[in-house]
Amino acid sequence: MAEEKYAKAKCFILSPEGYQEISYLELCRRRDMEPDYQDRKFIPLHGMLMEVTPEQYAEFYRIQNRQRYMDRRSADNGDISVDMLTTDEFNGADILVDPGESIDELVIHKMQTDKLIDCLSLLEQAEQLLIRDLFYNGLTERDAVQKYGVSQVAIHKRKLRILKKLKNMMT
Template sequence: MKYAPRRVYIKESDGYAELSYQDFCRRRQTDQSYMDKLFIPVQGCLLEVVREQYTDFYRDKERWRYLKKLDANHKLLSLEGFTDSEGNVLDFIVDEAVDVAEIVVHAVMVDRLKAALPLLSDGEQALVKAIFFEELYEREVGLRLGVTQSVVNKRKAKILAKLRKIIENKI
C-alpha cells in the first residue's frame, strides 16, 4: 500500500463522516459508489471533495512539480536552503565585490596617516587640511596664502613625499 492515511472524511448531507482507513477500504470493496468519490490528501488524512476542487488541487500540485523541475534544470536555489534548522537566515554568501583584505589595508593606512599628520609643521598641516579635507583647488589655496598655484603644487608634493617617508618608516 503506497499511501495509508490516518482518517478518511466522507461527505454526507450534514457535513463529513469520519472513517478509519480500514473501514473506508472495506466500504469501497462492498459499495460501488465509493469508487466514484474523489479525495485529496490533507494533513495525513483523505478528504472527499467535488470534482472542481479535485482538479484544482492536482493542477496546482502538478504546476509545483513542474516549477521544481525547472528550478533544478536551471540550477536555481531555494531560499529554504539558506536557513538553519530553526529557520534563521544564514549569511554565507560571499560578496565578491568587497575585498576584505583591501579594506583592512586601507584602515591600517588611514591609522598610519592619522599618526603621521601631527608630525608635520603647522603650515604643512594647514596646506593638507585645505587641499584634502576642505577639498579646495590649489589655486584657491594659493590665493589664501598669497602664493601662486605652482608654489602650492610644489609644497604639496614635498609634504606628500614627507608623509610617505614617515608612514614607510613606521612599517
C-alpha cells in the same frame, strides 16, 4: 501500496450532515461494496484522507503538478530559493540585502572606502601608525601620549593635520 500508507489513517467523507470520520479500512470496504464510492475523490492532508469535490481534487493536483514542474525546472537551472536556505538555526531571509539600504548608497560607500584605503597607503609610515592606533586600535589621544612620548595637544594637532591631508587626497 496506498493500503499500507493509509492503513492507520483517518478518512473524512462528505455526508449531508458535513464531514464524517471513518477508518481507511472502512473506506476501502465501502469502495468495494458501494458503487458510488468508486467516483469519490480524496486528497491526502496531514496523513489523513479527505473527500473533496471533483473541482477541488483537480485544483489540488494541478497545484501539486505545477510545484513539481517548478522544482524540476529550478533543479535543472541550478536555482536556489531563500526557503532552501532556511533551517532550524538559520533564516534564509537574513542574507537578503536590507530593503532600507539603496544600492546606490552601498556602491558609493564601497567606492569611498576603497579610495580611503588607497589614500591611507600614501601617508607617511608614522602618520599611518597614528591613524591606525587612534581609529582602528581604539587608542585614545591620552593613551597615545604615553606611546609616542608627546603631549596630548601635539597628538591632537597631528591627528587633525593627517585628517585634513586625507580629506584633500579624497577630493
